[in-house]
Amino acid sequence: MFTQINYPSPTDYARLCERPALEQAALGSLIEGVFQKVQTEGDAALRELTKNYENRNIDSILYTPEEIDQFAAKTEEHLQKAIKHAYDNIYAFHNAQKLVSAKIEINPGVVCWQKATGIDKVGIYIPGGTAPLFSTVLMLAIPARIAGCLEVVLCTPAEHPAIFYAAKLCGVTKMAKIGGSQAIAALTLGTESVPKVYKIFGPGNQYVTAAKMYANRLGTAIDMPAGPSEVAVYADSEGVPAFIASDLLSQAEHGIDSQVFLVSTDERIIQETFLAIEDQLKELPRRELAKKALLNSKFILVATEKEATDLLNEYAAEHLILACKNPEAFADQIRNAGSIFLGNYTPESAGDYASGTNHTLPTNGFARSYSGVNLDSFTKKITLQSISKAGLSHLGNTIIDMAEAESLQAHANAVKVRLK
Numbered sequence: 089m090f091t092q093i094n095y096p097s098p099t100d101y102a103r104l105c106e107r108p109a110l111e112q113a114a115l116g117s118l119i120e121g122v123f124q125k126v127q128t129e130g131d132a133a134l135r136e137l138t139k140n141y142e143n144r145n146i147d148s149i150l151y152t153p154e155e156i157d158q159f160a161a162k163t164e165e166h167l168q169k170a171i172k173h174a175y176d177n178i179y180a181f182h183n184a185q186k187l188v189s190a191k192i193e194i195n196p197g198v199v200c201w202q203k204a205t206g207i208d209k210v211g212i213y214i215p216g217g218t219a220p221l222f223s224t225v226l227m228l229a230i231p232a233r234i235a236g237c238l239e240v241v242l243c244t245p246a247e248h249p250a251i252f253y254a255a256k257l258c259g260v261t262k263m264a265k266i267g268g269s270q271a272i273a274a275l276t277l278g279t280e281s282v283p284k285v286y287k288i289f290g291p292g293n294q295y296v297t298a299a300k301m302y303a304n305r306l307g308t309a310i311d312m313p314a315g316p317s318e319v320a321v322y323a324d325s326e327g328v329p330a331f332i333a334s335d336l337l338s339q340a341e342h343g344i345d346s347q348v349f350l351v352s353t354d355e356r357i358i359q360e361t362f363l364a365i366e367d368q369l370k371e372l373p374r375r376e377l378a379k380k381a382l383l384n385s386k387f388i389l390v391a392t393e394k395e396a397t398d399l400l401n402e403y404a405a406e407h408l409i410l411a412c413k414n415p416e417a418f419a420d421q422i423r424n425a426g427s428i429f430l431g432n433y434t435p436e437s438a439g440d441y442a443s444g445t446n447h448t449l450p451t452n453g454f455a456r457s458y459s460g461v462n463l464d465s466f467t468k469k470i471t472l473q474s475i476s477k478a479g480l481s482h483l484g485n486t487i488i489d490m491a492e493a494e495s496l497q498a499h500a501n502a503v504k505v506r507l508k
Contacts, residue, residue: 197479
């Protein structure tokens with residue numbers, strides 16, 4: 089079940105960091121066909137595709153407000169309380185990310201600043217599958233609400249009451265009964281019932297991922313490229329094998345294509361973590377999924393902390409747990425990760441649910457170039473400038489000289505006519 093690699097050479101790091109292969113390229117023609125059908129047939133296509141792919145019959149595409157209320161009311165009271173607690177924490181963390189706009193007088197009479205505005209229309213996709221991801225509704229709809237997005241359209245094939253409760257709590261404006269690639273096509277193109285949005289957020293299977301990438305090519309923004317979920321753990325002698333095993337399994341139970349990655353300078357930690365995983369697996373309802381995910385996983389023994397940081401920066405984990413001495417100092421050396429969890433008492437599941445940080449994070453190595461979802465993901469920054477006549481006199485020759493050097497005389501003239 090486990091693959092252990094001892095003291096790899098730095099030349100092996102790129103190979104060790106390879107993820108399970110995605111099949112997006114092979115899905116191209118199928119996804120293109122879905123988009124074309126939705127574009128030409130609208131809601132009728134959504135009904136037909138939902139029947140064909142999910143064996144569900146849907147008459148109306150959108151849930152009515154009354155239906156949303158009815159589903160939300162079925163959420164058990166203890167879960168409502170938990171969702172509200174998580175809501176408050178996530179709201180507080182993201183609200184603190186608001187732009188503090190400051191006017192800067194660059195030169196006398198030349199004042200520049202910027203403001204943030206919410207993206208007018210955003211779409212959120214919540215998959216059906218075996219895990220009802222109502223937590224992802226919180227992670228995406230809360231920053232959309234703080235940003236001031238005017239329309240938040242949620243598509244999901246799932247009917248778990250907590251999804252509706254979270255959507256209502258967060259101010260989602262429309263909920264659609266559709267899932268899969270057809271939901272992404274509807275959000276991208278618009279239909280009679282589903283508004284066209286400007287940016288799409290949310291996880292999904294390979295079909296949804298391929299559809300989001302296709303939507304991006306058509307000009308609709310997406311949160312980030314995505315792949316299967318993953319966690320990396322770095323542990324030295326301070327790590328607790330039972331804790332490490334629980335974190336690795338919490339990621340492995342997502343699905344068979346998830347990956348877990350343990351890097352340690354202590355072989356005892358690796359061996360005891362093996363045993364702890366085998367012991368904890370027995371208690372997991374989703375143990376068969378987790379076992380298959382562990383086949384994609386690697387346990388790597390390195391000689392030094394420097395080798396560990398180099399390997400982890402190459403891997404660029406979605407989630408990185410540091411179960412080691414001075415984890416904050418270690419984190420200072422990490423350049424590539426979606427989210428970092430410091431110390432033995434900071435499980436990755438805290439970030440998944442209720443600590444306040446966002447769990448929508450770059451996977452598949454994209455943490456080298458992408459951030460996780462945050463308030464900025466739902467906003468646009470608009471720059472403003474105000475220049476007085478005296479300020480333009482101060483800048484004028486600089487603008488004229490640069491414009492004429494680029495052979496853009498009209499640009500230069502736009503200054504000259506004002507200075508005459």
